Amino acid sequence: MAFPVDILIPELLGELEQRNTVLVAAPPGAGKTTRVPPALLATSWLGAGKVLMLEPRRIAARSAARFMARERGEPVGQTIGYRTRLDTRVSNLTRIEVVTEGILTRMIQSDPALAGVGCVIFDEFHERSLHADLGLALVREAQQALRPDLRLLVMSATLAVEPLKRALDDPLLLQASGRSHPVELRYRPPVRARALVDHVVATISHALDQDSGSVLVFLPGAGEIRRVAAALGERLPADVRLCPLYGQMSPEAQDAAVAPAPDGRRKVVLATAIAESSLTIEGIRVVIDAGLQRRPRFDPNSGMSRLITETVSRASAEQRAGRAGRLEAGVCYRLWSEGEQARLRPHTPPEIEQADLAPLVLELACWGARDPADLTWLDPPPAAHWQQAVDLLVALEALDNAGAATAHGRALLEPGLHPRLAHMLLRGRELGCAGAAAELAALLSDRDLLPPGSGSDLALRVQALHRAWPGVSRGRRNAARQLADALSRGSGDAPPARTGSIGKLLAFAFPDRIARSRGGRGRFLLSNGRGASLPEDDPLAGEEWLVAAELDGKARDSRIFLAASITHEDIEAVLGRRIRVEETADWDEARGRVVARRRRLLGALVLQETELERPSAAVHEAGLLAAIRSRGLDRLAWTESTRQWRARVACLHRLWPDEWPAVDDAALLRSLPDWLGRFVHGARSWREIENLDLRPALRSLIEPGRWQALDELAPAAMLLPTGRKVALDYTGQGGPVLATKLQSVFGWTATPTVARGRVPVVLHLLSPAGRPLAVTSDLASFWANAYPEVRKDMRGRYPKHPWPEDPLSAPPSHGVKRR
Numbered sequence: 001m002a003f004p005v006d007i008l009i010p011e012l013l014g015e016l017e018q019r020n021t022v023l024v025a026a027p028p029g030a031g032k033t034t035r036v037p038p039a040l041l042a043t044s045w046l047g048a049g050k051v052l053m054l055e056p057r058r059i060a061a062r063s064a065a066r067f068m069a070r071e072r073g074e075p076v077g078q079t080i081g082y083r084t085r086l087d088t089r090v091s092n093l094t095r096i097e098v099v100t101e102g103i104l105t106r107m108i109q110s111d112p113a114l115a116g117v118g119c120v121i122f123d124e125f126h127e128r129s130l131h132a133d134l135g136l137a138l139v140r141e142a143q144q145a146l147r148p149d150l151r152l153l154v155m156s157a158t159l160a161v162e163p164l165k166r167a168l169d170d171p172l173l174l175q176a177s178g179r180s181h182p183v184e185l186r187y188r189p190p191v192r193a194r195a196l197v198d199h200v201v202a203t204i205s206h207a208l209d210q211d212s213g214s215v216l217v218f219l220p221g222a223g224e225i226r227r228v229a230a231a232l233g234e235r236l237p238a239d240v241r242l243c244p245l246y247g248q249m250s251p252e253a254q255d256a257a258v259a260p261a262p263d264g265r266r267k268v269v270l271a272t273a274i275a276e277s278s279l280t281i282e283g284i285r286v287v288i289d290a291g292l293q294r295r296p297r298f299d300p301n302s303g304m305s306r307l308i309t310e311t312v313s314r315a316s317a318e319q320r321a322g323r324a325g326r327l328e329a330g331v332c333y334r335l336w337s338e339g340e341q342a343r344l345r346p347h348t349p350p351e352i353e354q355a356d357l358a359p360l361v362l363e364l365a366c367w368g369a370r371d372p373a374d375l376t377w378l379d380p381p382p383a384a385h386w387q388q389a390v391d392l393l394v395a396l397e398a399l400d401n402a403g404a405a406t407a408h409g410r411a412l413l414e415p416g417l418h419p420r421l422a423h424m425l426l427r428g429r430e431l432g433c434a435g436a437a438a439e440l441a442a443l444l445s446d447r448d449l450l451p452p453g454s455g456s457d458l459a460l461r462v463q464a465l466h467r468a469w470p471g472v473s474r475g476r477r478n479a480a481r482q483l484a485d486a487l488s489r490g491s492g493d494a495p496p497a498r499t500g501s502i503g504k505l506l507a508f509a510f511p512d513r514i515a516r517s518r519g520g521r522g523r524f525l526l527s528n529g530r531g532a533s534l535p536e537d538d539p540l541a542g543e544e545w546l547v548a549a550e551l552d553g554k555a556r557d558s559r560i561f562l563a564a565s566i567t568h569e570d571i572e573a574v575l576g577r578r579i580r581v582e583e584t585a586d587w588d589e590a591r592g593r594v595v596a597r598r599r600r601l602l603g604a605l606v607l608q609e610t611e612l613e614r615p616s617a618a619v620h621e622a623g624l625l626a627a628i629r630s631r632g633l634d635r636l637a638w639t640e641s642t643r644q645w646r647a648r649v650a651c652l653h654r655l656w657p658d659e660w661p662a663v664d665d666a667a668l669l670r671s672l673p674d675w676l677g678r679f680v681h682g683a684r685s686w687r688e689i690e691n692l693d694l695r696p697a698l699r700s701l702i703e704p705g706r707w708q709a710l711d712e713l714a715p716a717a718m719l720l721p722t723g724r725k726v727a728l729d730y731t732g733q734g735g736p737v738l739a740t741k742l743q744s745v746f747g748w749t750a751t752p753t754v755a756r757g758r759v760p761v762v763l764h765l766l767s768p769a770g771r772p773l774a775v776t777s778d779l780a781s782f783w784a785n786a787y788p789e790v791r792k793d794m795r796g797r798y799p800k801h802p803w804p805e806d807p808l809s810a811p812p813s814h815g816v817k818r819r
Contacts, residue, residue, distance in 0.1 A: 017044070022151075052104065252475060415441070
């Protein structure tokens with residue numbers, strides 16, 4: 001059978017004779033996955049070397065290897081084989097190995113030169129998984145530093161070419177055009193607000209009635225697959241077989257979904273994005289695409305990931321449609337409108353921008369790279385995600401404080417697990433609990449073993465590993481047991497997990513997710529400071545202490561999905577190094593005194609608290625400051641002088657915030673220890689605090705060299721034309737106020753100012769009796785416009801005082817007219 005990519009292969013082989021890096025872009029169904037690797041075997045530059053092809057998913061790796069082997073008339077494991085985490089089919093004859101992403105990373109960590117490998121192929125690179133980006137960065141570095149003869153081939157249907165060209169020094173791009181068969185696109189948006197499941201079921205029924213061939217339906221997750229399957233129920237014709245297909249299924253169940261339907265029958269395959277790339281499902285002629293996908297998104301602030309459902313990109317939609325044209329002309333129903341299609345983003349964001357980076361950071365540390373800038377990336381890891389990963393790995397003792405991998409950190413790579421679970425596994429072995437740790441690692445490495453609604457207790461999952469359990473298939477249980485057995489291999493006698501050991505082991509993996517009850521049933525505080533909750537009817541909702549293994553990662557109260565109870569003693573035993581002791585003091589209003597306590601803390605959790613009879617002076621001082629925070633600054637001994645001093649500084653801070661401190665209540669309370677701490681030292685009661693002279697404390701907010709500048713820029717008083725000084729009032733909202741009798745400012749032609757002329761003084765001009773006559777910050781306007789009326793009204797009322805027609809030339813005075 002001919003494929004569109006076949007016409008490109010001679011040119012590709014010729015180019016690989018001359019260069020070591022090539023990009024291949026070919027549409028879905030062009031045959032690149034299964035036609036390119038065998039064509040490389042006859043090249044002179046490969047010699048006896050191997051071809052490694054990286055596939056993003058295990059089912060795609062198995063399927064591609066089987067197809068290529070079948071084309072050669074050989075069993076898998078002869079010339080062509082595959083390696084996945086728990087399933088390997090290779091021999092000493094194998095020349096092409098199709099591997100999953102973690103396998104490639106392990107291989108290059110073990111042998112950076114990739115001895116015996118002549119070519120590495122990154123297939124379906126458009127998916128931009130974390131392992132693919134990491135693998136490409138490592139292979140590229142190996143190629144440049146150790147193996148310039150190593151060929152690198154990056155293939156995809158929808159390549160974002162420019163980033164690859166930048167990262168790979170402008171490699172050659174070869175493009176194949178045309179699908180194997182045409183695909184007709186039919187847009188079928190839901191009518192009104194029709195539920196997704198109902199719309200999908202209706203479209204399946206329509207397609208089975210109107211179109212020939214089997215149907216592949218893309219849904220966002222296993223939950224939607226189950227609901228659609230249940231809704232279809234007995235509605236499917238007798239000749240149609242229903243097949244789910246998602247990542248957590250056993251290999252046997254996945255293979256059954258991919259296999260052709262029996263003669264005379266059709267099938268409906270309900271799949272996640274697992275079926276999007278490098279996978280030919282026999283007999284598929286119709287694709288129904290819900291246009292949604294589910295991806296984890298990591299929050300570096302909480303250290304948790306949550307699954308989000310989002311619309312697919314145009315690249316993913318193109319890939320999905322291509323599944324319908326693999327074997328013959330097909331049809332793709334898109335459950336959205338053409339207008340929505342035009343608004344889809346071009347590509348799905350790379351996983352490196354949204355993922356938990358702990359595995360990547362550990363891999364790079366063991367490679368010798370402590371800084372992301374040490375490697376060339378298509379998209380660099382986000383700084384916040386990187387730092388959160390470093391902090392976690394230091395807590396897991398995988399990195400030292402300088403970011404270098406420890407011996408323990410290198411050992412964490414061996415099991416091929418997330419560093420959290422690998423740390424639990426290794427510490428479990430040290431405690432003689434290898435079997436229990438392996439079972440927990442296996443359970444947490446995959447989708448929940450129990451059906452929805454089974455509660456959060458991990459102890460139930462452990463029990464379900466060892467005996468029949470409602471809602472748990474034998475295949476799922478066997479797959480989990482297989483992984484647990486593989487992880488505990490070499491550990492000697494490995495007894496299964498006991499309920500009492502589960503929480504203790506989980507604490508190694510999740511030291512930041514120890515939870516303590518907050519009083520209400522099902523309400524908890526995590527050691528990372530976040531809130532978390534369980535339904536009130538969950539069996540663990542009444543526990544005092546938990547370890548939360550899986551949460552939804554919401555910003556406020558995270559929902560706990562998997563957890564185990566733990567004792568206070570086990571927390572102390574496992575996390576003793578992370579527990580800190582601090583002495584704190586607070587003001588007890590009821591007792592009218594400082595109460596000091598010694599606390600043992602794990603992150604935000606108080607493990608133990610005792611009251612101190614004789615706290616240190618520093619702790620007692622902190623308690624007095626806490627009293628001020630509690631009672632408020634207005635309870636201190638503010639005088640007119642200290643209020644004005646504070647207002648003068650505030651005036652300058654508004655103009656020059658970088659040069660003068662903020663002195664509002666919030667700022668003073670934040671910096672209380674800095675400016676008031678040493679002045680309350682030795683005080684034993686609130687009465688002493690209440691009577692404290694605030695002047696020296698406030699002056700400490702400003703360097704002594706700035707005191708003169710304060711007096712110059714915001715003077716406490718102003719010299720009048722009469723020669724007298726009158727105090728300025730800075731406490732008002734409109735600027736500093738100068739209140740004086742009108743006659744005292746005769747001769748002033750313009751409004752006085754402070755702060756180098758930037759702030760006009762507000763003049764409160766008073767009558768001889770001290771009553772307000774005018775308020776102005778524009779003295780020239782007052783003399784010209786308002787003064788004549790004031791003079792007319794006042795000269796008869798106060799005849800002994802001067803009311804000259806020309807106040808600008810009249811001498812200022814404080815008293816009556818001179819005789």
